[in-house]
Amino acid sequence: MVKEIQNKANEILQNTFASERKFSLDKVGEPILWANGPKDALHLIKKFQDHIDLKIDFLSDLTAYDNTDKKDGEGRFVVVIQLLSMQTFIRIRLKVLLKANEEMETLTNIWPAANWLEREVFDMYGIIFAGHPNLKRILMDERFHGHPLRKEYPYKQREPFSDNTKINLSNSTRGSSSHE
Amino acid sequence: MNNLNDNFPSDYVDLTDKIDQTKQGNDFYNPNVLINLGPSHPAMHGTLRVMCRVNGETIEDAKCEIGYLHRAIEKLGEVKTYHQWIVYTDRLNYCSALNNNVAYVMAVENVMNITVTERCMWIRVICMELARIIDHIICVAINALDMGAMTVFWLFYHWREEAYTMIESMCGMRLTTSYARIGGMMYDFPDDLIPRLKKFVENFPKAIDEIEGLLTSNRIWIDRTKGVGKLSAAEAIKYGLTGPCLRASGVNVDLRRDRPYYTYSELDFDVVVASGGDVYDRYLVRMEEIRQSVRILKQCILRLPNGPLWVDDKRVRIPDKIDVYTKMEVLIHHFKIFMEGINVPPGEAYTCVEGPNGELGFYIVSRGGPKAWRMRVKSPSFMLFQHFEKSILKEKIPDAVSILGSVNVIAGELDR
Amino acid sequence: MSKDGSSMVYPTLLNHAAKWARKNSLWPMPYGTSCCGIELMSTLSSTYDLARFGAEVVRFSPRQCDMLIVAGTITTKMGPVLRTIYDQMLEPKWVIAMGACSSSGGIFDTYSVLQGIDEIMPVDVYVPGCPPIPEGLIHAILHLQKVIDQGLPRNTAEKPSYDEAINAMTYKKYVGPKSQYVVTESGVLPNR
Numbered sequence: 001m002v003k004e005i006q007n008k009a010n011e012i013l014q015n016t017f018a019s020e021r022k023f024s025l026d027k028v029g030e031p032i033l034w035a036n037g038p039k040d041a042l043h044l045i046k047k048f049q050d051h052i053d054l055k056i057d058f059l060s061d062l063t064a065y066d067n068t069d070k071k072d073g074e075g076r077f078v079v080v081i082q083l084l085s086m087q088t089f090i091r092i093r094l095k096v097l098l099k100a101n102e103e104m105e106t107l108t109n110i111w112p113a114a115n116w117l118e119r120e121v122f123d124m125y126g127i128i129f130a131g132h133p134n135l136k137r138i139l140m141d142e143r144f145h146g147h148p149l150r151k152e153y154p155y156k157q158r159e160p161f162s163d164n165t166k167i168n169l170s171n172s173t174r175g176s177s178s179h180e
Numbered sequence: 181m182n183n184l185n186d187n188f189p190s191d192y193v194d195l196t197d198k199i200d201q202t203k204q205g206n207d208f209y210n211p212n213v214l215i216n217l218g219p220s221h222p223a224m225h226g227t228l229r230v231m232c233r234v235n236g237e238t239i240e241d242a243k244c245e246i247g248y249l250h251r252a253i254e255k256l257g258e259v260k261t262y263h264q265w266i267v268y269t270d271r272l273n274y275c276s277a278l279n280n281n282v283a284y285v286m287a288v289e290n291v292m293n294i295t296v297t298e299r300c301m302w303i304r305v306i307c308m309e310l311a312r313i314i315d316h317i318i319c320v321a322i323n324a325l326d327m328g329a330m331t332v333f334w335l336f337y338h339w340r341e342e343a344y345t346m347i348e349s350m351c352g353m354r355l356t357t358s359y360a361r362i363g364g365m366m367y368d369f370p371d372d373l374i375p376r377l378k379k380f381v382e383n384f385p386k387a388i389d390e391i392e393g394l395l396t397s398n399r400i401w402i403d404r405t406k407g408v409g410k411l412s413a414a415e416a417i418k419y420g421l422t423g424p425c426l427r428a429s430g431v432n433v434d435l436r437r438d439r440p441y442y443t444y445s446e447l448d449f450d451v452v453v454a455s456g457g458d459v460y461d462r463y464l465v466r467m468e469e470i471r472q473s474v475r476i477l478k479q480c481i482l483r484l485p486n487g488p489l490w491v492d493d494k495r496v497r498i499p500d501k502i503d504v505y506t507k508m509e510v511l512i513h514h515f516k517i518f519m520e521g522i523n524v525p526p527g528e529a530y531t532c533v534e535g536p537n538g539e540l541g542f543y544i545v546s547r548g549g550p551k552a553w554r555m556r557v558k559s560p561s562f563m564l565f566q567h568f569e570k571s572i573l574k575e576k577i578p579d580a581v582s583i584l585g586s587v588n589v590i591a592g593e594l595d596r
Numbered sequence: 597m598s599k600d601g602s603s604m605v606y607p608t609l610l611n612h613a614a615k616w617a618r619k620n621s622l623w624p625m626p627y628g629t630s631c632c633g634i635e636l637m638s639t640l641s642s643t644y645d646l647a648r649f650g651a652e653v654v655r656f657s658p659r660q661c662d663m664l665i666v667a668g669t670i671t672t673k674m675g676p677v678l679r680t681i682y683d684q685m686l687e688p689k690w691v692i693a694m695g696a697c698s699s700s701g702g703i704f705d706t707y708s709v710l711q712g713i714d715e716i717m718p719v720d721v722y723v724p725g726c727p728p729i730p731e732g733l734i735h736a737i738l739h740l741q742k743v744i745d746q747g748l749p750r751n752t753a754e755k756p757s758y759d760e761a762i763n764a765m766t767y768k769k770y771v772g773p774k775s776q777y778v779v780t781e782s783g784v785l786p787n788r
Contacts, residue, residue, distance in 0.1 A: 002438070002439050002440070026527060026528050026529050026530070027290055027291050027292075027293060027527040027528065027529040028290050028529050028530075028531070030529075030530065032528075057417060058417055058420065059420050060420070060530075060532070060539065060541065060558065061530070061541060061543065061556070061558040063543065063556045063558075065545055065553065065554035065556075066554070069547065071547060080543070080556075082530055082541070082543070082558070086417060086431065086433055089438045089439050091530070093530065111418055111419075111420065112418055112419055112566075113418065113419045113420030113563055113566065114420075115566060116562060116563075116566045117562075120562075124254075137247075138246060138247060139246065139247040139250040139595055139596075140247060140250065140673070140708065141247070141672065141673045148252065148255060148707055148708075149254060149255055151258075153255075153707070154707075155252060155255045155256065155258075155259050155706055155707060156705055156706065156707060157707055158672065158707050158708070218677065219674060219677050220627060220656075220677055220678075220681055221656070226628075226629065226630065226633070227629045227630075227668075227674060247671075247673055248629070248671060248673050248674045248677070249629055249630055249668075249669060249671060249674070250671055250673070250708050251669055251671065251704045251706060251708065251709055252704065252706035252707055252708055252709070253704075255706060255707070256704070256706060267703060268703070270631075271630065271631055271703075274630060274631035274634055275634060318634070333641065334641060334642045337637075337638070337641040337642060337643070338641075338642060338643060340638070341638065341643045344638075354635075354729060355631055355634060355635060355727055356631055356726060356727065591629065591630060592630050592631065
């Protein structure tokens with residue numbers, strides 16, 4: 001039952017939105033739609049909210065991943081937005097390909113749930129969300145430098161938090177950039 | 181008050197010069213006091229920090245800070261193989277570790293397009309419902325303990341120990357079980373588990389009745405929890421809440437019924453929905469969900485089929501020990517599975533289950549190979565705690581404590 | 597004290613009495629951060645009652661406790677908080693590192709986890725397990741009682757100074773596998 005509704009939604013997506021955008025299905029049959037940029041993503045979300053068959057009204061997850069091997073295109077990061085409808089229970093995954101210093105649009109005006117999710121993406125990857133009310137680090141300490149989930153950050157490398165932070169940092173060899 | 185250190189939120193406004201100047205700038209009359217319900221606090225809720233600006237006893241503004249238990253589990257997902265990461269899933273929502281194990285293993289199987297056997301599905305449903313029962317027990321017991329009802333804590337915890345004994349006989353460990361494997365489970369059920377489960381589901385409802393008799397119509401409990409932390413349905417959806425908190429606000433959504441996985445479509449259970457959205461309703465929803473889980477367990481015990489536990493897929497099936505010790509190819513196969521890891525084809529999938537706390541999701545991006553490219557855990561406590569900041573405005577401090585107890589924030593899941 | 601001023605009997609007995617009193621009334625300061633905290637709660641509850649060993653009063657104020665049970669993973673963000681709590685406790689105080697994470701970092705050898713709380717404070721008893729079962733924790737407390745009884749010196753780990761402890765969010769020189777990628781001006785390149 002759910003599969004049929006999801007398949008119908010996939011068809012709607014493919015017919016209406018996939019003409020200028022990449023569309024594919026993932027391993028369980030849920031649709032992945034690639035938006036053509038941050039503003040296009042917002043535009044698509046509004047369309048999904050108003051669409052009579054899709055009725056998307058719930059933000060499940062907002063995350064990102066690194067695209068250093070360029071398998072998803074020429075950008076550096078991919079922001080992934082998982083959407084769910086509380087009425088038809090279909091899922092849609094929206095992806096946005098970003099270049100290294102490109103800014104993404106915030107979703108906090110549509111769903112306040114995106115507030116901390118975007119802060120976490122900023123903390124872990126360094127992606128800036130334009131228009132976010134409070135873009136600070138959330139999981140790491142505020143004095144931390146570097147963005148841990150990037151592929152070039154070694155998983156064991158620790159960061160000194162003492163008062164002589166400046167002294168220690170000049171001796172360190174790290175390749176990550178910081179947005180502090 | 182004037183020696184601000186960096187424990188204060190950065191947008192803290194120093195109101196000392198805005199107060200009545202006839203008091204000579206005396207801080208004593210400043211109505212706004214910053215209270216830090218710090219990371220070490222007298223409630224066993226895990227390490228979270230709530231900085232509240234209070235006026236008397238009413239909270240005017242609150243900011244929550246998390247990250248005190250950030251253990252880089254998602255980063256470890258890119259470093260460890262899929263099997264090695266099963267251990268880390270226990271430590272996410274450590275009150276209901278079995279649920280996380282099963283959810284993660286389901287996610288990997290979805291990426292690999294593996295369907296497990298019947299017996300494995302029913303065993304996994306039993307595990308998930310048992311995990312739901314013990315998580316709800318902890319939530320209600322700690323909620324009551326915070327408000328002074330220690331008897332509930334002692335009484336309810338005994339049943340948690342009963343469940344722990346059963347889980348220990350299943351997989352050897354009480355809390356951090358690591359019971360599920362990709363394609364099957366670690367061990368099959370021991371022979372005495374089903375009789376034990378039967379006794380458990382027979383005797384446990386009496387305990388639930390006892391606890392409900394202590395709390396549900398208790399005047400003190402009702403006064404302390406009714407009307408506290410009201411949450412409307414629209415706000416719950418906008419803030420991304422799921423689980424008992426969402427259902428207590430009147431939204432009739434349960435992923436077990438609406439997007440069923442495993443054998444939930446064949447099981448007969450009710451989805452518990454309340455209408456108020458306050459702490460009392462969340463308590464009622466949780467107690468009734470415990471009853472529904474017991475109902476599901478009764479059906480599972482009757483319908484548990486015999487048969488193979490492991491799926492017959494060469495990619496994931498860990499061979500039996502007797503073959504490993506006697507046949508050469510099986511030994512090499514076993515070696516390859518554990519030393520190199522299983523080979524997951526490129527692809528991605530977002531799998532979520534209805535955990536005790538809400539929608540627990542695993543988003544796995546695989547570029548082929550034994551290690552994931554991105555392992556994302558969508559934790560329900562994250563969204564719940566985000567809303568907590570807003571829900572304690574205009575409440576008194578003790579009410580904030582009861583709201584925190586009802587929201588069931590697990591720090592391991594929050595910070596990952 | 598006898599007439600000639602010699603006082604052999606009373607101080608020795610007082611010493612024993614003090615040791616007996618201290619070891620049988622260890623008031624714990626439970627510092628439960630993660631999974632070990634749940635097993636700590638199990639130990640404190642009715643099935644494995646810790647109160648029968650004197651640890652009845654679980655008051656969450658460090659000034660009133662003399663045994664700090666660190667149960668759970670301590671991250672670099674949490675370290676200063678833990679150190680503050682330790683400093684607030686009054687002498688004599690003992691520290692139990694419960695579980696693998698607080699003993700040595702456990703399974704989390706990552707960028708944000710302290711590899712053992714003995715980086716920032718001296719520890720008396722280490723309890724292995726992930727999490728240790730309640731009997732394990734009770735065994736540790738009984739062992740601690742024996743340690744108190746024998747009057748052994750309290751620090752079993754090298755006691756760091758205050759500055760070292762605060763600086764211990766800790767720049768261990770990174771020795772390990774290099775990352776696969778390196779970021780240069782021309783983009784992210786594989787690290788050769």
